Amino acid sequence: MTQTAVRQLQVPATADIQDNDDAVVDTAVLGELLLGRWAHVRRTARELAGRPEVQKIEGLSSTEHRQRCLDQLHYLVQQQAVHRAFPSSLGGADDHGGNVAGFEELVVADPSLQIKAGVQWGLFGSAVMHLGTREHHEAWLPGIMNMEIPGCFAMTETGHGSDVASIATTATYDPDAEEFVINTPFRAAWKDYIGNAATDGRAAVVFAQLVTQGVNRGVHGFYVELRTPEGNFLPGVGGEDDGLKGGLNGIDNGRLHFTDVRVPRAYLLNRYGDVAPNGDYTSPIASPGRRFFTMLGTLVQGRVSLDGAAVAASKLALTAAITYSTQRRQFNASSELTEEVLMDYQRHQRRLLPRLAATYAASFAHEELLEKLDGVFSGSHDTDEDRQDLETLAAAYKPLSTWLALDTLQECREATGGAGFLTENRFTSLRADLDVYATFEGDNNVLLQLVAKRLLGDYAREFKDMDFGVLARYAVTQAAGRTLHRSGLRRVAQTVADSGSEKKSAIALRDEHTQHELLSDRVSTMVAELAGELRGVKGMSKERAAALFNDHQNDLIEAARAHAELLQWEAFTRGLKELKDPGTRQVMTWVRDLFGLCLIEKNLAWYLLNGRLSTQRARTLNAYINRLLAKIRPHSLDLVEAFGYGPEHVRAALATGAERERQDEAAAHARRMRASGKTGIDEKTLLARQAGNRKKKTAAGRN
Incomplete structure (x- = not known):
């Protein structure tokens, strides 16, 4: 989302809400809001995820777990649970948002099942659907949908992961035979970490550099048959098992390589680029760069689903840990007779409640991301800008939610002591399975770098058509602003306004407009400073430009992360507007404030160094966060109950x-x-x- 769009977002006011310590959460109302637009799909998916047939059995060998997951894919087909996104003409429902909403709930049953299903239908099947044409759909989609054609999504190479444009596999067109010849010319070009590749895959969408008439036309997708019905590799195809992994061992990840493998010309998935019998190349998109990103953009739903699955995993962990923490007693600090409940300790609240607030923020943001995805894929909102916004939002949210899930699972594990380390309570198992989410479908740091480059591009476009006088005035304003903040004048003014009153300082920090200003100002300042540092990069040599970007790479990623956090805060605030029940809205406002103030606290050094907060106001931050924790604590069980996960989903002995x-x-x-x-x-x-x-x-x- 552009910087301009961020500034223009309408954030509804909640300043009219007065603190009411007797507020009560209506869990049914809050739960319905969290279910979102596709509530009916989520309910159906959760009912399915609660069945023993699809749930993970701990302690299975890798071979047993793989076979169970394969059998479960057939079970999902029988339950008509995975075809919502496919065309209605082939038995689907053309429901893209609902498809992802239901799919991400499978993580509750078994992350291996979710990812294996995602490989089959969300990657392999989607690639055929979105990159292919009607002939491809009619030829292969029915078999993909009903599991007659188990398949692979062969993009990543041993030597190139997130850098898809540089993959080394080639597909060279032979006009005499009207075939493409696919090769992995060296070991680093092998397709690696590919789900279904070790044993189950019978075909794959292979991504390769399309070469015709001596010209490399860039990365394209090809339908390639891998194995016979008996499971033996076809001539020219080879591979090996990736072996035991740190998690997700229900998936048969493997490596694939190709030596002079010939596929018919019609096996090129040619929606965005086609080769005529004589070798002539045509494309509806003239720009090679735009064509490449358009092809990859059609597969963005993988990142969207990982975002949602990570949020679901955080909800599961917090439900278990907070339930346990309101029952487990330790130390009799205030009574000779009764020990204290863990959740009554401030440190325990500090460990769990900020992560609860962040999970709510991620949940509201994910629902908006689903809406954006459905708008683009359904065609109702499918402009170039819509697609760019979808890609940017997915690249922004997926890192935050997957990092949050890993952090939350670890903190919940520690917060439940030795019990949390037992497999029966799922924290260690879920964390192992979700570990790869941080690099799956794009390394988190690489994705945030893409977000930062988008922010810089939008920033530059704001000034593209301005004359010299406008730019000069802007430069003076920016310089004056930096002088104001860095000279301490802003800090002095803020200290005077606080008048030595901690109460006034706390009131200022709890004001949503103050929070929004602090969060958004940090983003705009970081982006503006980066734009200034990188000014003139287009006129440099490639080597100098790369060096300059590398010098500021960390700042780029931090700016993108700040941007994503701001968007989550704004999504949370818009979610508050939908709550009509006063008590629920009051408590959720405290939760939103906790999220925002914890972000400010995390980056307090920046706010102090850049003059955005006075030291006096900064001192009140910790005390006010502690006050919020005490207010939210009585509602902690209601807040996790609203997530809507029952015992059949949580399946943690300590939460029973x-x-x-x-x-x-x-x-x-x-x-x-x-x-x-x-x-x-x-x-x-x-x-x-x-x-x-x-x-x-x-x-x-x-x-």
Whole structure:
């Protein structure tokens, strides 16, 4: 989304909400809001994900897990659970948003199943559908949809992962035979980490550099048959098993290589580029760069689904950890008789509630991303700008949500102690399975770099047609702004306005317009400074330009991350507008404030160094966050209940209520023992009594 668009977003006011410590969350209302536009699809998908037939069985060997996942794909076909995005003429529903909404819920059952299904229908099938034409659809989609053609999406190479444009596999056209000859010319060009490649795949969409008439036309997709019905490689095709992985071992990832493999000319997926029998190349998109990004853009739903699956995993982890933390007792700090519930400790709240707030923000943002995807893929909002916004949003959100899921799973594991380390409670298993999400469908850091380049491009376009006088005035304004912030004048003015009152400082920070200004100002400032540093890069040699970008690479990625966090905050704030119940809206406003203020706290050094916050106001930040934690704590169970995941989804022994039963049993035992007088005297109490008696005797002796 462009910088201009960010500034023009209408953020609804919630300043009219007054603190009401008696506010109550209506979990049904909040849960319905979270289900979003495709609520009916999510309910159906969750019912399916709650069935034992699709759930992961821990402790299986890799071979057993792979076979179970393959069998489960056939089960999904029988349940008509995975065809929503395919054309209605072939038995689908032309429902792209609903397809992703339902698909991402499979992570609740087994991440291996979700990803294997994603390979078959979300990558392999989608590539045929979006890159191919009607002839390809009629020839292959029915078999792909019903699992007669298990397939692979062969894009990544051992030597090139995120840099798809540089892949080395070639598809050279032979006009005499009217065939393409596919080769992986060296070991680094082998297709690697490919789902279904080790054993199950019978065909693949192979991405290769299309060469015809001596001209390399760039990366295109080709339908290539891999194996016989018996599972043996066809002539010229080879491969090997990737072996045991750190997670997702229900998927048979493998490597593929090709030596003079010939495929018919018609096997080129030619929606965006075609080769005539004589070798002439034509494309509806003249620009090679735009053609490349258009082809890859049709596959963006993979990143969108990973974003949603990561959010679902965070919800599962928090549901289990917060449920346990409201039951588990440890240390009797405030009572001689009753130990404290973990969730009542401020540090425990600090560990879990900010991650809960971030998960809500990611959830609201993901729902908007789904809306954008459906608009583009359905054709209702399918301009070049819509597609660019979709790609940018997916590249922005997927890193944040996948990193959040990994961080949340680890923190929840630690926050539940030794119990969290047990496989039966799923934290370690889910974290292992989701680990690859940080690099799957694009390395997170590379994706954020793409977002940053988009931001810089939009920034440059804002000034493209301005005359010298306008630019000069803008430069003066920017210089004055930097002087104001860096000289301390802004800090002085802010300190005076605070008038030494911590209450006023806290009120300022809780104001949503203040939060929005702080978050958006950081993004615009970072982008403006980067634009200034990179000014003139187009006139440099390729070597100098690359060096200059490398010098600022970290700043580029940080700016993109700040941009994505701002968009999440704005999505959360728009979500608040949809809540009509006053109590629910009050509590969710606290949660939104917690998310925003934790972002500011995380980057407090930047705000202080750049003069956006006075030291006095910054001092109030920690205290106000702690106040928010205390306000949200009584609603923590309601907030995870609204996620809508039942015991059949969470499947964590520590969240079943068994801990409460143990604690109640222990408390009842303690009461019985005290009543019977058989508990004995605590040694510390005895020593204290003895010391008191000695003091009394000494005092009596003096008298």
